[in-house]
Structure formats: structure tokens, C-alpha cells
Amino acid sequence: MTFSSTDRIFRVVDLSALRWNLAQTRSRLQSTTEILAVVKGDAYGHGDLEVAKALRHEGVAHLGVASVDEGVHLRQLGIDGSIVVMGGFYPEQVRILAEHTLTAVITEPAVLDALEAFGSKAGITLSCHLKVDTGMGRLGFLPDDSDSWIPKLEKLTAVRLDGVMSHFSEAERVGSPSSRRQLESFRRIIKQLRAAGHRPRLAHMANSAALVLLPESHFNLVRPGGMLYGLFSDPSLAEKISLEPVLAWKTRVLQVKKVPKGFGVSYGETFVTKRESTIAVLSVGYADGYKRNLSNRAAVLIHGQRAPVVGAITMDLTMADVTDIAGVQQGDEVVLLGRQDNAKISAEELAGWADTISYEILTSISSRVPRYYVKQQEDQVSWPRLQGH
Numbered sequence: 001m002t003f004s005s006t007d008r009i010f011r012v013v014d015l016s017a018l019r020w021n022l023a024q025t026r027s028r029l030q031s032t033t034e035i036l037a038v039v040k041g042d043a044y045g046h047g048d049l050e051v052a053k054a055l056r057h058e059g060v061a062h063l064g065v066a067s068v069d070e071g072v073h074l075r076q077l078g079i080d081g082s083i084v085v086m087g088g089f090y091p092e093q094v095r096i097l098a099e100h101t102l103t104a105v106i107t108e109p110a111v112l113d114a115l116e117a118f119g120s121k122a123g124i125t126l127s128c129h130l131k132v133d134t135g136m137g138r139l140g141f142l143p144d145d146s147d148s149w150i151p152k153l154e155k156l157t158a159v160r161l162d163g164v165m166s167h168f169s170e171a172e173r174v175g176s177p178s179s180r181r182q183l184e185s186f187r188r189i190i191k192q193l194r195a196a197g198h199r200p201r202l203a204h205m206a207n208s209a210a211l212v213l214l215p216e217s218h219f220n221l222v223r224p225g226g227m228l229y230g231l232f233s234d235p236s237l238a239e240k241i242s243l244e245p246v247l248a249w250k251t252r253v254l255q256v257k258k259v260p261k262g263f264g265v266s267y268g269e270t271f272v273t274k275r276e277s278t279i280a281v282l283s284v285g286y287a288d289g290y291k292r293n294l295s296n297r298a299a300v301l302i303h304g305q306r307a308p309v310v311g312a313i314t315m316d317l318t319m320a321d322v323t324d325i326a327g328v329q330q331g332d333e334v335v336l337l338g339r340q341d342n343a344k345i346s347a348e349e350l351a352g353w354a355d356t357i358s359y360e361i362l363t364s365i366s367s368r369v370p371r372y373y374v375k376q377q378e379d380q381v382s383w384p385r386l387q388g389h
């Protein structure tokens, strides 16, 4: 970790919180159920390499990525073991999958044919998991068409079916009838595969929400993503399990100015002061991933207090009203996400202001925001407090 106090903005990733969340996840599972930790989207914005290393160190056997290039990236950084490419691939990418021993997820006949053709020509066996669309309406073979695709599996010579999987569309909804239907459909497919002589070693369906709410969906492998990062796809899940946020996001005050009543702030003057005000200009904008629709809705933490974001968020700068916070000056730490003294802004709160989910907030933070990793919560990363505070 090489924190530089000349950075204007950064993220802090707390690996002890990641380990805590993994332990919470494991405590929900039977001893025979394995974990496929989802590290797609640069580990939900937390950094794929450091997160993958930490999870492997904790004994996580399988990692899940969205695309072939994400899998290749991890391999090039030296991550070995099982990496499952969950989000589909194109026939042209089979060679790359094979070269990097990535586990393919087959979703339709053409990619299965491409795998088989490549494997038999190269004289190798390629591992794959079969994805069934039990009701997500996204990738996968349709159960209703199983008469057409199950027989294709019998002819395989160079492809080994190591897993069968499906994905829920609304696992966070407690008692969802569609989740029940999906689960039943998945069980039927497993039976049909068995009847045709296929016994894939792994069966998996549960994302974070299903892991917490639907233990019947665990089978022998689960695929948590968000929960490992302390994120909830639905705020109601927060009552069901105790998770720690892993990421904090900080910037600094760049300029402080006193302005009169009736002063328009930022593009379009969507905020006009109602009193004599103190405005802090912050070094963060939508090019950092601080979404423009947070304008006039979000708050930030300065001196342990909430300051409202006022006026339009611009590409590189954001304004906050600090009239009610004494002594704010250039260089002061500003927490966009995380804790400061006794105050806190969660990813779910930020997401609520931006009309989205916490996952999108964290994966939207851009690459121009550096990341620092800490091994325990006490390892504070910040700028030195300036004289006078």
C-alpha cells in the first residue's frame, strides 16, 4: 500500500471486512456446499486481483467472472484454480478460454458445438457448466426445449459437463412464487439430466439474496457476489445478515467560498442560496463515478457532519453546502461513502439518492479513483489532518 497524500481522491478497500463477510456467508452453508465467489466487474469495484488473492487465501475454490477478458485478466495476474466465465462467450473465444483454462458456461447450442469442435481438434478435454434459463429470461438453455438439447450432450467427447446452473430473477423478494417455480424447474432439469446419464459434479443457483433467504437453493455450490462486499441488492436483506461494507470513498475540499443570498451554484443554477452561505467545492465529479443524478440529492461527510450536495454535479467537481459546519477549509477530508467520526453514508443510501442499487454505485466508480487496501479496520487511510483541526 503506497498511499500518497497528494492524491485528490481514492477508495479504501478493507480486506478484514471482506473476510468477515466471507465468514458470515460460510456460516449459512452446510459443510458440503462450496463457494464460487463472484469477482466480476473488477470485483464490484473493489479490484479483481487483491480480492481474488484474499479469497483464495481464505480457501475459496471457485471464482466467477462475467466475461472471457475478465478471466484472462485474472490469469495474467497470476490467479490459478477454477475461474468460471458466467456471462457467456462467443464461439470465436473458445481458443482463449482453453489457453487460459477458464471454465466455460454453455448457454446455447452454437457455443457448445464450438467447444466440442475445438477440444476434439486439439485433443483436449474442456470443462464446462451448463446454464439453464429457468425464468431469469437471460442466458441459458430453455427447459421447455430440453428434448432438443439434452440429446446433444450425449455426443460430446471433448467437453466435460462439470456443473449445471441457473439464476434467479428476484431472489430478494421473500416468498416469491417465481423463485419457487425456478427452483422446481431447476430440480426437474437435474432429474432429466440424470435420467439421460449425466451427473455433473456441481449444481448451483443461489446468488447472495437466495443464499440468505432460500437455503433450499444452495445445492452443493453457491455464487455470492454482493454480500461478500457488504452490499445488499435490496435494503431489506440488511435485517437478515450482519455484513460489513468493504469499500470507502474519500475526496477533499478544493476551495471554500462565502457567497451571498440568491447566488446560483453550478450549471443551470439548479440551486440558488436562500441565505448567505458557505460553499465547499469538492474534487469529485461524474467522471469519477459520482453520478450526476445525485445532484441536489446526496449528502457528503465533512468534519463528521452531513453536508448536502448542491447544484449540478459536474464532470470533475461537486459543490456542498457547509454553511452549518464550522471551520471547513481547503484540504479537509470529505467522505462520499463510508464513515467519518460517528457519521456514515452507506452504498444503499447513495443508491437510494441516485435511484439505483448499491451494486451500480460501486461498479460505476471510475478507474481514475485509485484504491488502497488495508488489512484491518484500524488502518486508517486519509490525508494528514491540517493544522487547526
Ligand SMILES: *Cc1c(COP(=O)(O)O)cnc(C)c1O
Pocket (backbone or CB within 6 Å): 038, 040, 086, 167, 206, 207, 208, 209, 223, 224, 225, 226, 227, 233
Ligand atoms: C452476478 C452474478 C451472481 C452474484 O449475484 P449477487 O447478487 O451479487 O450475489 C451470481 N450468479 C450470476 C450468474 C451472476 O451473474
